[in-house]
Amino acid sequence: MTSNNQKLITLISSVLNIDENSINNETSPENTESWDSFNALVMVSELESQFEVQFSIDEVYSVLNVKDIKNALIKHGTIF
Amino acid sequence: MDTPVKVFNKRSPDGFIDFLSLGKKLEILNSQDKLKIDSSINVAILSSSSMNGVSSVLTAQCSSFNVFSNIYVAEYGQYAQEIFNSESRLYSFNADLIIINIDFKSIAEGYGFLPYKETEEGRKSWLNETIVFFEGLVSEVTRKSSAKVLLHNLEVPVYSPMGIIENKETYGFFESVEDVNRELRDKYKLSNQVFIFDFNGFCSRIGKANVLDYKMYYLADIKVKTHFIPDLCSDYSKYIQSLLYKTKKCIVLDLDNTLWGGIVGEVGIEGVHLGPTPEGRPFLEFQKKLLALHSKGIILAINSKNNEDDAMEVIKNHPYMVLTEECFAATRINWDDKVSNLKSLVEEISIGLDSIVFFDDDQMNRDMVRTLLPEVSVVELPKDFSLYVDTLESLNYFEILSLSYEDTQRNKMYQSEKKRKKLLKNTQTLPNYLRSLNLSIYIEEAKKTTIPRIAQLTQKTNQFNLTTQRHTEKSIQVLANNNDFRVISIRVTDKFGDNGITGLAIISIKDAISWQIETFLLSCRIIGRKAEEVLLAYLINEAKAHNAKFVYGYFVESKKNSLVKDFYSINGFEKIDSTAQESTWRFDTKNDYKCPSYIKYKVL
Numbered sequence: 001m002t003s004n005n006q007k008l009i010t011l012i013s014s015v016l017n018i019d020e021n022s023i024n025n026e027t028s029p030e031n032t033e034s035w036d037s038f039n040a041l042v043m044v045s046e047l048e049s050q051f052e053v054q055f056s057i058d059e060v061y062s063v064l065n066v067k068d069i070k071n072a073l074i075k076h077g078t079i080f
Numbered sequence: 081m082d083t084p085v086k087v088f089n090k091r092s093p094d095g096f097i098d099f100l101s102l103g104k105k106l107e108i109l110n111s112q113d114k115l116k117i118d119s120s121i122n123v124a125i126l127s128s129s130s131m132n133g134v135s136s137v138l139t140a141q142c143s144s145f146n147v148f149s150n151i152y153v154a155e156y157g158q159y160a161q162e163i164f165n166s167e168s169r170l171y172s173f174n175a176d177l178i179i180i181n182i183d184f185k186s187i188a189e190g191y192g193f194l195p196y197k198e199t200e201e202g203r204k205s206w207l208n209e210t211i212v213f214f215e216g217l218v219s220e221v222t223r224k225s226s227a228k229v230l231l232h233n234l235e236v237p238v239y240s241p242m243g244i245i246e247n248k249e250t251y252g253f254f255e256s257v258e259d260v261n262r263e264l265r266d267k268y269k270l271s272n273q274v275f276i277f278d279f280n281g282f283c284s285r286i287g288k289a290n291v292l293d294y295k296m297y298y299l300a301d302i303k304v305k306t307h308f309i310p311d312l313c314s315d316y317s318k319y320i321q322s323l324l325y326k327t328k329k330c331i332v333l334d335l336d337n338t339l340w341g342g343i344v345g346e347v348g349i350e351g352v353h354l355g356p357t358p359e360g361r362p363f364l365e366f367q368k369k370l371l372a373l374h375s376k377g378i379i380l381a382i383n384s385k386n387n388e389d390d391a392m393e394v395i396k397n398h399p400y401m402v403l404t405e406e407c408f409a410a411t412r413i414n415w416d417d418k419v420s421n422l423k424s425l426v427e428e429i430s431i432g433l434d435s436i437v438f439f440d441d442d443q444m445n446r447d448m449v450r451t452l453l454p455e456v457s458v459v460e461l462p463k464d465f466s467l468y469v470d471t472l473e474s475l476n477y478f479e480i481l482s483l484s485y486e487d488t489q490r491n492k493m494y495q496s497e498k499k500r501k502k503l504l505k506n507t508q509t510l511p512n513y514l515r516s517l518n519l520s521i522y523i524e525e526a527k528k529t530t531i532p533r534i535a536q537l538t539q540k541t542n543q544f545n546l547t548t549q550r551h552t553e554k555s556i557q558v559l560a561n562n563n564d565f566r567v568i569s570i571r572v573t574d575k576f577g578d579n580g581i582t583g584l585a586i587i588s589i590k591d592a593i594s595w596q597i598e599t600f601l602l603s604c605r606i607i608g609r610k611a612e613e614v615l616l617a618y619l620i621n622e623a624k625a626h627n628a629k630f631v632y633g634y635f636v637e638s639k640k641n642s643l644v645k646d647f648y649s650i651n652g653f654e655k656i657d658s659t660a661q662e663s664t665w666r667f668d669t670k671n672d673y674k675c676p677s678y679i680k681y682k683v684l
């Protein structure tokens with residue numbers, strides 16, 4: 001369970017170029033400067049390839065923070 | 081502070097995100113003026129779709145060959161405004177390279193979906209209109225800018241509403257797009273300013289089914305999936321490398337398990353794997369690929385731990401040996417360490433360590449060279465030798481924008497150099513040797529055909545270079561057209577062959593009384609033949625003939641030019657000023673300057 005959590009944190013940290021320890025469920029574009037529209041898309045691409053899932057455009061739009069990313073992944077069968 | 085090369089050597093980024101974050105880091109360092117880097121280039125990117133990320137990734141990749149790329153990405157879809165408005169950022173940015181990426185989807189909104197709504201004539205006129213459209217953009221941009229232009233061709237679609245009978249049409253949909261590419265290619269074949277980027281080839285290599293991620297396309301108009309942006313940038317960087325003459329010149333090869341399979345010292349000539357067998361073919365084909373590069377002008381050399389006799393027996397007598405003894409400009413087959421061998425090889429071949437690509441199957445040797453000679457590009461050769469050919473093909477070290485005479489003749493020149501060295505051994509004194517060489521020197525002002533080589537010399541010459549001023553083709557062109565300057569090159573030939581253009585002087589004659597030698601350089605290849613004295617004599621005589629009283633020379637110290645620190649002093653100039661790094665020298669034209677009489681020269 002922790003391994004997927006760690007994988008997600010590492011991924012977000014590398015895409016947004018922020019410290020892993022600063023990432024929590026509430027991390028979002030509002031409180032993270034580097035989470036701009038382009039990095040959001042890069043994150044989608046990386047999530048899809050690393051977790052082997054495909055998100056719909058609706059799902060992409062529904063994500064507002066890290067918690068939402070987890071929920072979207074859970075919906076696709078990833079276990080946290 | 082780490083130079084970008086060191087950043088790279090620690091851990092080469094392999095994925096998009098790694099490149100992206102390295103690129104961003106470099107951009108920040110550059111904005112704070114903390115980037116130590118060889119040279120920089122201005123690249124403008126005009127695109128019909130989003131090029132997000134390209135800028136940082138390209139910057140990261142350029143840093144691996146010590147170039148900072150300063151990139152301007154125009155708002156996407158704004159390419160026509162940028163090109164047609166003389167006041168646009170595109171032109172004030174002063175680009176060296178302009179990349180134009182206009183993709184099929186964005187210019188064929190209707191046609192791409194409904195190609196068979198048109199008649200055959202309609203498809204032909206789509207072709208003609210498209211060519212006129214591209215031509216219009218290119219002629220405008222080349223009229224307003226002297227930058228090199230890299231124009232994407234179109235991705236040929238793989239889906240047709242006609243399905244499997246698409247190619248039964250008299251004039252089909254795919255055909256019309258292919259014809260755009262064919263016509264663009266033919267139109268700019270002879271241009272030395274416009275280059276066609278084979279985007280269709282790029283998409284095929286990546287896989288047309290993969291290159292577009294529909295979701296990213298609908299969400300953000302991204303037409304090359306971010307995952308493949310490093311591949312795209314790597315293809316772009318080939319043009320940047322060749323524009324800045326970062327191209328490698330020489331491949332240094334190990335022998336055992338590199339040019340053939342097995343260790344010859346253990347298994348003998350009969351036991352090595354080389355030839356049309358499963359274990360031999362990878363090496364056979366690897367040698368063929370190397371031979372093809374060799375014929376394009378890449379120098380080959382050997383650096384191998386072996387008994388020389390064992391190794392030479394394979395090279396001379398193995399029936400499937402593709403590379404013959406004559407293919408190698410120099411060889412080091414001995415038990416010395418690879419680093420000392422590389423150092424003595426570059427001395428013998430007269431090239432810089434930064435022109436070398438090193439192939440060795442042994443990880444320890446590779447690491448040693450990487451650590452001790454960081455200028456050398458060390459190829460990470462895979463353990464599986466069936467991947468050698470693939471590895472060689474994926475390197476982008478050997479790209480050039482045009483084949484110069486010097487490139488095509490290079491290997492002949494090295495063969496001649498071997499003969500010269502033999503002659504020097506057999507003749508007693510240097511003057512006797514030089515006399516017996518029958519040197520001829522051709523002196524010539526820069527012209528269109530010689531400018532690329534002249535720029536190349538200013539970029540690549542480090543040792544015999546008094547001021548180390550680097551120039552681009554563009555800046556040489558400007559100097560050549562300016563009456564205040566003279567750009568004078570020499571071509572050196574002897575009885576063994578033609579060395580091509582190998583020396584250069586750029587003088588400012590703005591002050592008619594005092595001529596100033598701003599650049600004076602000589603290619604390593606001809607150092608020691610007194611060609612520089614002929615060039616200097618010519619400059620001084622010209623100054624006299626134009627009633628100049630003085631000729632000024634400058635020495636600006638660099639890391640590599642200590643060879644010429646006394647050049648002006650030896651040649652009768654008087655030192656009139658100096659600081660720690662620079663000195664100014666003066667020659668009074670009342671004095672005579674004598675150059676060796678046995679060298680014939682001719683002013684063209």
